[in-house]
Amino acid sequence: MTTTTTHAVIAEEAVAEPIGQDRGILSVFDRRKPAVRIAMVGVHAVLLVGLVVAGLGPILWLAKAAVTTTQDSIQQPLALWPSGIDWANLAQAWTDIEVGQYFGNTLVLAAGAWVTSVVVAATAGYGLSVLQPKYARVLNAAVLATLFIPSVVLLVPLYISVVRPAIGFSLLNNYWGVWLPATANAFNIVLVKRFFDNLPREIFEAARVDGAGAFRLFWSIVLPMSRPILGVVSVFAIVASLKDYLWPSLVLTEPDVQSLGVRLPAIQSFVEIDVLLAALAISTTIPIALFLIFQRVFLRSAGLGGAVKG
Amino acid sequence: MTAPVQLRRRRRRTPLTWLRGGGLSNLIFLAPMIVVFALYSWGPIVQTVVMSFQKTNLITAHFVGLQNFVNVLNDPVLPTAIGNTLYFALLALLFGFPVPIVLAVLMSEVRRAKGLYSVLAYLPVVVPPVVAVLLWKFFFDASPTGVFNTILGWIGISPQPWLQNQATAMPSLVLEATWAAAGGSVIIYLAALLSVPPELYDAAEVDGSGIWRKVWHVTLPQLRSVIFVMLILQVLATAQVFLEPFLFTGGGPNNSTVTVLLLIYRYAFQNSLGGKYGEATALSLMLAIVLALLSFAYFQATKRWSTS
Numbered sequence: 049m050t051t052t053t054t055h056a057v058i059a060e061e062a063v064a065e066p067i068g069q070d071r072g073i074l075s076v077f078d079r080r081k082p083a084v085r086i087a088m089v090g091v092h093a094v095l096l097v098g099l100v101v102a103g104l105g106p107i108l109w110l111a112k113a114a115v116t117t118t119q120d121s122i123q124q125p126l127a128l129w130p131s132g133i134d135w136a137n138l139a140q141a142w143t144d145i146e147v148g149q150y151f152g153n154t155l156v157l158a159a160g161a162w163v164t165s166v167v168v169a170a171t172a173g174y175g176l177s178v179l180q181p182k183y184a185r186v187l188n189a190a191v192l193a194t195l196f197i198p199s200v201v202l203l204v205p206l207y208i209s210v211v212r213p214a215i216g217f218s219l220l221n222n223y224w225g226v227w228l229p230a231t232a233n234a235f236n237i238v239l240v241k242r243f244f245d246n247l248p249r250e251i252f253e254a255a256r257v258d259g260a261g262a263f264r265l266f267w268s269i270v271l272p273m274s275r276p277i278l279g280v281v282s283v284f285a286i287v288a289s290l291k292d293y294l295w296p297s298l299v300l301t302e303p304d305v306q307s308l309g310v311r312l313p314a315i316q317s318f319v320e321i322d323v324l325l326a327a328l329a330i331s332t333t334i335p336i337a338l339f340l341i342f343q344r345v346f347l348r349s350a351g352l353g354g355a356v357k358g
Numbered sequence: 359m360t361a362p363v364q365l366r367r368r369r370r371r372t373p374l375t376w377l378r379g380g381g382l383s384n385l386i387f388l389a390p391m392i393v394v395f396a397l398y399s400w401g402p403i404v405q406t407v408v409m410s411f412q413k414t415n416l417i418t419a420h421f422v423g424l425q426n427f428v429n430v431l432n433d434p435v436l437p438t439a440i441g442n443t444l445y446f447a448l449l450a451l452l453f454g455f456p457v458p459i460v461l462a463v464l465m466s467e468v469r470r471a472k473g474l475y476s477v478l479a480y481l482p483v484v485v486p487p488v489v490a491v492l493l494w495k496f497f498f499d500a501s502p503t504g505v506f507n508t509i510l511g512w513i514g515i516s517p518q519p520w521l522q523n524q525a526t527a528m529p530s531l532v533l534e535a536t537w538a539a540a541g542g543s544v545i546i547y548l549a550a551l552l553s554v555p556p557e558l559y560d561a562a563e564v565d566g567s568g569i570w571r572k573v574w575h576v577t578l579p580q581l582r583s584v585i586f587v588m589l590i591l592q593v594l595a596t597a598q599v600f601l602e603p604f605l606f607t608g609g610g611p612n613n614s615t616v617t618v619l620l621l622i623y624r625y626a627f628q629n630s631l632g633g634k635y636g637e638a639t640a641l642s643l644m645l646a647i648v649l650a651l652l653s654f655a656y657f658q659a660t661k662r663w664s665t666s
Contacts, residue, residue: 057514072467073572075563075644084569088467095464099478102537107481109505110493125496127507172391181384186390194399200598200619201646204626204638205405206398212416212419228400237391262383289566293488297626309488313605316492325496328489340477348478350542351549 058072107332114138114329117187118322137326145319147308147327154334156305157296158289160227165285166212166278168231173240173274178252189298193232207298225299231286236281239352283342283349290335370465409642422563426640433637438613442603445528446535446617447596455592461540462547463577476548479539487538490607494534495521498606521607531602531615539595539597543588550584551577553606588658590653597649618645 078084113121117134124130172191176184186189210225211218219225249269255265271278290309297310306314308331316324339346376382384539412419430436447488465475476595482490497505498520507517522528557577578585600619603609609616609624626638 071559072551073463073559073569073577074467075559077563078569091464092468093467095461095475099475103541105479106490106493106497106537106629109484113496121496122499122501123503124508125499125503126508168390168394171387175388175391179380179384179387179390181381184388187388189547190400191395194395194403196650197403198594198646198649201406202402203622203642204633204635205402205409207626208416208635209397209402211403211471220434228394232394232398234399242581254399256434264378266387267662272397276639277557287484291486292488293605294623309486312488321496324492328492330650332485332489335486336481339481343477344439346484347480347545350480350545 071173079320081138093165107336110325110329110332113322113325113352114323118320121325123319134322135335137322138330141326143328145315145327146328149304150306150308150311151330151334153305154290154309154331157223157307158334160223161289162282162285164227164231164342165233165280166238169233169236169240169272169281170265170271170278171235173244175268176237177241178247179262186320191234191237194232195238198299200273203294219299221300221302221306223303226289226292226296228290229295230285231281233284236284240274240277245326246271278350279345283345286338287335287346302304366452384605401549405456406639406643409635410643411636416635422636424637427644429634429642430637433621435603435613435616435621436641439616439618441659442528442613442615443597443599443617443619446532446599447593449529449532450592450596451589455589456539457536458543458547459581462544462551463573465544466548466551476545479544482538483541486537487601488605491534491602494537495606498530499532522611524611527611527615528606531599531606535596535602535608542559543592546588547581547584550581554580590656594649594653597645 074084074088077131079088109125112128113125113162115133115135115137116129117131120127120130175181176188176191186355206229210229211220213219251269252265255269260268293309293313296307297313300306303311303314308327312324312327312331315327376379409419411421411423413421413425461479463594465472465479468475476478485493499505499507500517500519500522501507502511502517503521504517506520510516519526521527527540554577558580559572561575562572598619600623601619603615603617603620604623607615622638622641622645626633627643
């Protein structure tokens with residue numbers, strides 16, 4: 049995908065060591081000027097209020113609506129519980145429309161996407177960067193080339209090859225049908241390969257002299273050193289899995305195996321509004337919790353790759 | 359490939375030397391990547407090209423020449439879809455593109471609780487798009503007591519139909535899409551701003567530049583290459599917009615939000631009797647070629663600008 053190559057360009061710029069940063073646009077002198085001071089206080093206030101309203105506001109509204117009656121949400125959407133808090137929504141969503149089950153499916157899908165993506169990216173990066181057999185250059189070029197292909201081109205043939213394959217068995221309603229295509233992600237492989245390219249070769253040589261084979265070298269030397277980049281790949285894989293809709297909705301047609309993201313649009317028309325809002329709130333908790341816990345990795349990855357899957 | 363003939367007999371490559379040289383373990387490490395790319399990337403790319411010239415019902419397939427392309431180009435919905443996609447891209451560019459740049463420049467001047475601002479800006483990005491769209495459907499409720507209409511009522515503006523009117527549907531989708539994506543761009547610009555050398559600001563001050571001149575003559579030129587890349591990325595992403603029209607409006611009202619990708623989806627998956635896979639792949643292929651040409655031309659042009 050063209051988008052992703054150019055992201056690699058951005059990645060290099062973002063990775064470039066930030067310089068000092070003891071100052072920005074405003075100098076110490078600027079900051080002492082009363083007019084600038086007042087203006088900056090104003091800017092901060094507007095910025096903070098704007099970000100809270102736009103960034104946090106919709107999520108807070110969702111949290112409120114999750115425990116509000118349907119009538120209140122429709123008639124007075126911005127009033128705080130005019131007819132009391134309706135905790136029953138959450139329980140109803142969890143059991144009646146089986147959000148609990150889809151919640152579990154979502155977690156399994158994300159965990160599987162995480163493991164498979166990290167395994168493929170780490171082994172491929174190691175093979176292409178450290179082992180480097182003769183055909184690695186050809187493979188590398190073939191992987192890079194896929195960065196230039198918009199993902200839309202893949203959709204129909206990918207669907208056919210997964211759901212109605214000419215050989216082998218169909219992966220319809222099988223989680224592998226969601227996990228495996230996601231691992232064919234050139235951006236992750238390029239990221240890991242670049243990281244491995246920058247590891248000191250002397251360490252590998254020393255390990256080889258000491259008799260470490262390819263597997264030992266991978267497990268005991270390369271993997272422990274590659275935690276930062278595998279963290280980034282993990283975030284990309286998990287976030288992509290939690291955000292994906294189109295592909296899982298094509299592969300997972302059986303309600304029992306669907307994720308929350310696939311299930312919610314399907315049930316929106318025959319579920320009571322307050323219960324639907326509670327279900328939406330519940331399904332937002334996973335990504336938000338992950339984001340708040342792993343803030344630094346998330347923001348670092350975002351600086352690296354941004355909207356990899358725009 | 360055959361092993362090259364070597365002069366010294368002992369150095370001849372045999373399966374055994376390949377094995378001893380670590381050939382097998384090399385292959386074991388590269389195998390996962392080779393398999394998934396062959397099945398789910400390289401294979402489908404080739405297949406798209408083949409299928410766009412075929413008529414297939416998944417059991418038999420036969421070549422029909424350019425018939426699929428002719429069918430797509432004669433589809434009366436296609437001009438609408440192209441127009442809508444361009445309209446979406448244009449609106450997203452006008453409203454969505456400058457916002458993250460301005461936000462990032464302002465946020466980079468914050469000295470206290472920097473992290474808080476980044477977290478707030480990035481929060482919408484982690485909300486799953488499906489949840490965001492379903493949530494914003496409530497915000498866009500067309501009744502006078504809808505969320506946005508209530509807010510408009512506070513400042514004395516009459517209720518808007520939002521998604522239910524041909525004129526306001528697309529801008530509404532762009533509003534939500536901008537909200538959902540801006541945070542990611544903000545973080546990228548913030549990272550780029552960190553690498554602006556402070557000496558440039560020092561130098562500008564020595565030359566007597568005020569704050570606006572510093573922003574105009576140092577900050578923005580330093581961000582230029584990132585801005586160029588982000589611009590084409592946004593155009594490529596908006597050209598493939600699917601989720602918002604699909605979940606908000608299903609392409610309505612009166613096809614006013616049908617996009618190219620939605621049309622591809624309709625060809626392939628909307629008919630339960632079996633999709634028009636030929637037409638779908640033909641349209642995907644045309645879209646991909648247009649986007650490739652566009653980005654090629656864009657990079658040629660920006661290369662010239664940045665060197666001159």
